[in-house]
Amino acid sequence: FSSTSRRPQTAATLTLLEEHDQLASHGKMSPYEHYNALQQMTNACGIDIPKSKYKPWLHITREHGYILLMKRAGRGCKENGIATTTGSQLAILCPACPREGVNIPADWKHSHLRNGNTILFLCSNALLIIARRQRYMLILMMDANFRLSNIRRSSTLDPGLGTGLAYLVEDSAYHEHYLKYKAQTNISTCSGFKTLEMAEKKDATGLRSTGLCMCACARHKMIRPQGVGNLQKGERYCNMDYIAMSAARNIGLDRFYSYDIACQWNINLQDRMKGLPAYLWPLPDVKLSYGVPKCHAKGHVLSCQCCFSMGLQLGVGNTDGEGIERVWAGIN
Ligand SMILES: [Zn+2]
Ligand SMILES: [Zn+2]
Incomplete structure (x- = not known):
């Protein structure tokens, strides 16, 4: 994965990026801390360490994360998908929270009571409407x-x-x-x-x-x-x-x-x-x-x-x- 698309001089392997993705999401590790660890593994004495690639590393991790988000939302399968992605399309929605048109009845705002005494019908209807609105709150x-x-x-x-x-x-x-x-x-x-x-x-x-x-x-x-x-x-x-x-x-x-x-x-x-x-x-x-x-x-x-x-x-x-x-x- 190169740090730039024009004449790249620096690149990271996909294995390293996958490792970083896991460490960042499960180990709270920032790109800075991961880079320091890699530097330490390269030369633990701190003498003659290679020229810093920290800025390209930041570009790489950020772009890789962005591409992963797009991939997981299936934007690459749509024509011009990445360019046309708008308003929170990449977020994962809560599967259990009520969503109109998805997991709650279409008539959630209205009661189904039909029979019985008129006054009782109106009172119970009003209570039922409140209860139903709260159920889908x-x-x-x-x-x-x-x-x-x-x-x-x-x-x-x-x-x-x-x-x-x-x-x-x-x-x-x-x-x-x-x-x-x-x-x-x-x-x-x-x-x-x-x-x-x-x-x-x-x-x-x-x-x-x-x-x-x-x-x-x-x-x-x-x-x-x-x-x-x-x-x-x-x-x-x-x-x-x-x-x-x-x-x-x-x-x-x-x-x-x-x-x-x-x-x-x-x-x-x-x-x-x-x-x-x-x-x-x-x-x-x-x-x-x-x-x-x-x-x-x-x-x-x-x-x-x-x-x-x-x-x-x-x-x-x-x-x-x-x-x-x-x-x-x-x-x-
Ligand atoms: Zn929820
Ligand atoms: Zn108070």
């Missing part, structure tokens, strides 16, 4: 992670390869959105959260991004397509709003968001939503509800626990909402 969870920061190594931009085609949001639209928001001043009505306090105070010196925010399905821990974005400061609402809406774009099901500061985040969310691109707005009859994960709920004031604890929310069953922390455990 999309239960999502979100959070931010500050371990996944990225150092700014040069003043030039480092454009991503194929952003928006799988789990990360499309760079340019996201960039345009968060640049509109200079400072967030939110006063917490619940206990003093570090999250809100640090939203603007987080030190971003020398960093291209301070961390990641992510939205995944709460019951199966599958990361949502276009449900991941980077953070420029702390856990700001402008980032979280975008990720939350992007992760469920164009979906007509009701949604439940589990978020450790959902009690604060949901305040004025409808107003803030107007600042998002129109294609991210929830469809008109989509109902949004919110909850705080069970373990985090203990840190909230009692009134907040009564309103937002996941143990008391309708339609979420025994979901604890803490799955996002388990996702971070596999990445950090």
Whole structure:
């Protein structure tokens, strides 16, 4: 696999790339660490080591990963497939979460009750409609992670390869959105959260991004397509709003968001939503509800626990909402 298509001077074997793919996905190994290990294996004394091939190695691993994504999505079997790949087509969707037209009844919004007393019929119908909507509700969870920061190594931009085609949001639209928001001043009505306090105070010196925010399905821990974005400061609402809406774009099901500061985040969310691109707005009859994960709920004031604890929310069953922390455990 050559590092460039024109007059290549450096190449990596496919065996090495397959090994790197496994080490990166199962061993959390970065290309930097893998390269250092290869260098050590070449010359453990550190004397007379070959000229650094680290930059070509970065190109190779990134391009190889991109091609693998395309291959696994079968884009090579379509005419002009790679060039015509758009909007999160490379992401693997959760097979267990409800999807309209795939794994739920076509008439999921409507009841089937036909017989009986009219009043009873209307009441039971209304309850049944609520119950049915909740049965097919999309239960999502979100959070931010500050371990996944990225150092700014040069003043030039480092454009991503194929952003928006799988789990990360499309760079340019996201960039345009968060640049509109200079400072967030939110006063917490619940206990003093570090999250809100640090939203603007987080030190971003020398960093291209301070961390990641992510939205995944709460019951199966599958990361949502276009449900991941980077953070420029702390856990700001402008980032979280975008990720939350992007992760469920164009979906007509009701949604439940589990978020450790959902009690604060949901305040004025409808107003803030107007600042998002129109294609991210929830469809008109989509109902949004919110909850705080069970373990985090203990840190909230009692009134907040009564309103937002996941143990008391309708339609979420025994979901604890803490799955996002388990996702971070596999990445950090
Ligand atoms: Zn799922
Ligand atoms: Zn609270």
